[in-house]
Amino acid sequence: MITVWGRANSTNVIKVLWLCEELELEFARRDVGGPFGGLQTPEFLALNPNGSIPVLEDDGAVVWESHSVLRFLAQKYGADSLYPTEPGARSHVERWLDWHISTLAPVLNPVFVALYRTAPEARDHAALKTLIERLIAVMIRLDTHLSAQPFIAGAQFSIADVAFGNSVWRWFAFPFEKPQLPHLEKWQAQVAERPGHRKYVTQPLT
Ligand SMILES: N[C@@H](CCC(=O)N[C@@H](CS)C(=O)NCC(=O)O)C(=O)O
Numbered sequence: 001m002i003t004v005w006g007r008a009n010s011t012n013v014i015k016v017l018w019l020c021e022e023l024e025l026e027f028a029r030r031d032v033g034g035p036f037g038g039l040q041t042p043e044f045l046a047l048n049p050n051g052s053i054p055v056l057e058d059d060g061a062v063v064w065e066s067h068s069v070l071r072f073l074a075q076k077y078g079a080d081s082l083y084p085t086e087p088g089a090r091s092h093v094e095r096w097l098d099w100h101i102s103t104l105a106p107v108l109n110p111v112f113v114a115l116y117r118t119a120p121e122a123r124d125h126a127a128l129k130t131l132i133e134r135l136i137a138v139m140i141r142l143d144t145h146l147s148a149q150p151f152i153a154g155a156q157f158s159i160a161d162v163a164f165g166n167s168v169w170r171w172f173a174f175p176f177e178k179p180q181l182p183h184l185e186k187w188q189a190q191v192a193e194r195p196g197h198r199k200y201v202t203q204p205l206t
Pocket residue numbers: 010011012013032033034039051052053054064065066067
């Protein structure tokens with residue numbers, strides 16, 4: 001039995017839910033985090049000492065860190081194309097999973113928090129402007145990358161695309177002026193056709 005711990009509007013939980021749909025896995029989901037709380041209980045901290053979501057439980061295995069969960073599920077249940085075993089092809093998936101965590105999330109998440117989790121009167125507009133400029137520079141880099149190939153890690157849809165789905169969705173939903181990023185738009189239009197994207201990613205930002 002698979003259990004996914006985490007509220008369904010968390011960007012990191014959404015990755016896991018979408019992959020479960022890709023893999024046609026049955027699972028139970030436990031609402032914790034955000035308004036549901038529950039991340040600092042002894043029960044939850046025993047699963048993930050970081051007190052963060054998502055956490056996956058599967059037949060005695062406990063996995064946290066969203067991209068580790070993606071790798072685990074893809075290795076256990078996935079088709080080779082979602083997480084290639086050939087080292088060269090796999091390295092493309094790995095570097096973009098890492099790039100998301102190291103480069104994109106640190107510039108995208110603060111913009112999201114400033115716009116959706118901070119009262120307008122409490123916003124630091126100068127800081128937000130700088131954050132948006134940094135985010136735009138990173139998104140332009142991603143768009144340039146996608147000018148050469150249809151998917152994040154190459155010619156095939158993979159768990160790297162799953163990792164980026166909600167971040168790119170948020171980017172296009174953000175209410176500020178953005179540069180045209182045609183390759184990223186094309187990528188989003190392609191992945192948005194997938195049932196897991198429709199079911200879990202396509203939701204208003206809250
Ligand atoms: N790098 C971690 C980040 C985990 C994280 O920060 N999760 C957020 C939700 S997206 C969280 O636990 N927030 C606290 C809450 O929801 O109350 C991962 O990718 O899983």
